[in-house]
Amino acid sequence: MGLKTPLYASHVDQGAKIVDFGGWDMPLHYGSQIDEHHAVRREAGMFDVSHMAVVDLTGGRSREYLRLLLANDVARLNEPGKALYTCMLNPDGGVIDDLIVYFVSDTWFRLVVNAGTRDKDLAWIRTHAAPFDVDVLERTDLCVIAVQGPEARVKAAGLLAPTQQPAALEIKPFHAAPFGSWFVARTGYTGEDGFEMMIPACDAVDAWHRLDESGVKPAGLGARDTLRLEAGMNLYGNDMDERHHPLESGLAWTVALEPSDRDFIGRDALLAARRDGCDRLVGLLLEERGVLRSHQRVVSPGNADGMVTSGTFSPTLNRSIGLARVPQATGASVQVEIRGKLHAARVVKTPFVRHGKAMIEI
Amino acid sequence: MSNIPTDLHYTKSHEWVRHIEAGGVEIGITDHAQQALGDLVFVEVPSQGRALKAGEACAVVESVKAASDVYSPLAGTVSAGNPLLTDKPELLNEDPYGEGWLFRLETSADTAALMNAAAYESFLAEAK
Numbered sequence A: 001m002g003l004k005t006p007l008y009a010s011h012v013d014q015g016a017k018i019v020d021f022g023g024w025d026m027p028l029h030y031g032s033q034i035d036e037h038h039a040v041r042r043e044a045g046m047f048d049v050s051h052m053a054v055v056d057l058t059g060g061r062s063r064e065y066l067r068l069l070l071a072n073d074v075a076r077l078n079e080p081g082k083a084l085y086t087c088m089l090n091p092d093g094g095v096i097d098d099l100i101v102y103f104v105s106d107t108w109f110r111l112v113v114n115a116g117t118r119d120k121d122l123a124w125i126r127t128h129a130a131p132f133d134v135d136v137l138e139r140t141d142l143c144v145i146a147v148q149g150p151e152a153r154v155k156a157a158g159l160l161a162p163t164q165q166p167a168a169l170e171i172k173p174f175h176a177a178p179f180g181s182w183f184v185a186r187t188g189y190t191g192e193d194g195f196e197m198m199i200p201a202c203d204a205v206d207a208w209h210r211l212d213e214s215g216v217k218p219a220g221l222g223a224r225d226t227l228r229l230e231a232g233m234n235l236y237g238n239d240m241d242e243r244h245h246p247l248e249s250g251l252a253w254t255v256a257l258e259p260s261d262r263d264f265i266g267r268d269a270l271l272a273a274r275r276d277g278c279d280r281l282v283g284l285l286l287e288e289r290g291v292l293r294s295h296q297r298v299v300s301p302g303n304a305d306g307m308v309t310s311g312t313f314s315p316t317l318n319r320s321i322g323l324a325r326v327p328q329a330t331g332a333s334v335q336v337e338i339r340g341k342l343h344a345a346r347v348v349k350t351p352f353v354r355h356g357k358a359m360i361e362i
Numbered sequence B: 001m002s003n004i005p006t007d008l009h010y011t012k013s014h015e016w017v018r019h020i021e022a023g024g025v026e027i028g029i030t031d032h033a034q035q036a037l038g039d040l041v042f043v044e045v046p047s048q049g050r051a052l053k054a055g056e057a058c059a060v061v062e063s064v065k066a067a068s069d070v071y072s073p074l075a076g077t078v079s080a081g082n083p084l085l086t087d088k089p090e091l092l093n094e095d096p097y098g099e100g101w102l103f104r105l106e107t108s109a110d111t112a113a114l115m116n117a118a119a120y121e122s123f124l125a126e127a128k
Helices: A009-011 A034-043 A063-067 A118-132 A152-157 A167-170 A199-212 A221-231 A267-276 B033-037 B117-127
Strands: A017-021 A023-027 A045-047 A053-059 A083-089 A095-105 A108-113 A133-137 A142-146 A178-179 A182-186 A195-202 A279-288 A297-299 A306-314 A319-326 A333-338 A343-349 B015-022 B024-029 B041-043 B057-063 B067-071 B075-082 B103-106
Touching: A009 A017, A017 B015, A023 A034, A023 A221, A023 B041, A034 A045, A034 A221, A045 A199, A045 A221, A053 A118, A063 A118, A083 A118, A095 A118, A095 A178, A095 A182, A108 A182, A108 A195, A118 A133, A142 A152, A142 A199, A152 A167, A152 A195, A182 B041, A195 A199, A221 A306, A221 A319, A279 A306, A279 A333, A297 A319, A319 A333, A333 B057, B024 B033
Parallel strands: none
Antiparallel strands: A017 A023, A045 A142, A053 A108, A053 A133, A083 A095, A095 A108, A142 A195, A178 A182, A182 A195, A279 A319, A279 A343, A297 A306, A297 A333, A306 A319, A333 A343, B015 B024, B024 B103, B041 B057, B057 B067, B075 B103
16 A cells, blocks of 8 residues: 555546555556557647655745756756756765756745655755755645646646636746646656646646546556657666766756856766766667567677666557667667577667657668 | 456466367467556567477567566477467457467377366455
8 A cells, every 4th residue: 555646546437557656556557558658649648647746945045055956057947937857966976866947936946856766855955955044845735747748738728717728828848837826837758748737636636537528548657658768768766876877877968067166966976977988878779579678788799788777668669669878889789688689779869759750760 | 357268277377278179279368467467569479399398488478568478388399379479469468368379289288287267266366
């Protein structure tokens, strides 16, 4: 018996197969995760991601504090509503968690962090917040529903009052806006357009059912994983963790080393890693039949072995895809050991799929 | 609820066995197994002529989430693997006792040691 979100009974009513995820009882799928995957790529699907932790930081020195805490630079958040994807690092450069930070106002930033890391994240955030006099409030009163897919925004906007809908539809990618007690963000974890809506728990069941009635298909963690992997997005615990820094996790783009006088936690370790060189995270397309899975060995002539960090079957490409951590000099052709046999795989640039379309040649 | 045809025999690892001719059986995975695995995307069946021991891992079924071994319920020699599954692994989900069969075995072993439908149903109920 794990923790349950306010939508748990709705999931069970909709026929969900429930699994444990980071201590939460969450839907894996509602019958067919491949159908759910296609629904998100082609129309619209919805995910209950209320297990993720919404954390509000308030206080006049919030921005200054976040410039110390996060590897990306919140100075880039120059207009209210803008969001930033970033890692939170330990002093060795290891990734404590990846998160999205939303700039609500000069005295209010909102973080959304992973469920499996919530306790250590909150402890870390609170420890470092103290000298800045920043208040840290976990918003356990909110549910998060992600509505994703080409039709997602129009359908999700239908939950708002008619007078609010035009403004919701004008939210730019990677931005958010408040609507009363609702907070609507044009972000996601699928490679499709859509909203992540943070709403009071008391509104969640009604919102979920209204979305269901408007034809948005409930989708579980299974589809969430195949969608994010097709989109080339990392999963915490698989593709990044405290033993690896962002530069060897495909996340160099989320690290702001400039301006050089910003002294964020982990900075010195990243500068050393950049100087000394490190492994890299790449996309893999399996050229043969079979399925890539995490922990499989990646073999490349003349190089040390690499390792698959995430692997699955891609319902959009009808092939197996994955992410792997390999030596920097690894070439375009590698082999992956699957059940004792070596299979050919190709190193490809991610994303594999974006906005419903294949981004790589099969 | 999973479907458990009464004319088949079953194993604790969720394979089924059907007599198709004298000395010949057909083997697959049960409806319960396909439901637990979820959408199947890759199937590897044993090649013709391979000699199998009872309980030997001889086929692999992979769903989106994980790979699982299939064990031969009986000793024998593989007479055929299901050729349709290469391109249509979803047959295992859609028709686990029919078009989704995995392989056929020539065998002199008898099925008495396996469970009948009622015993398999009780086994599933206890496992819950």
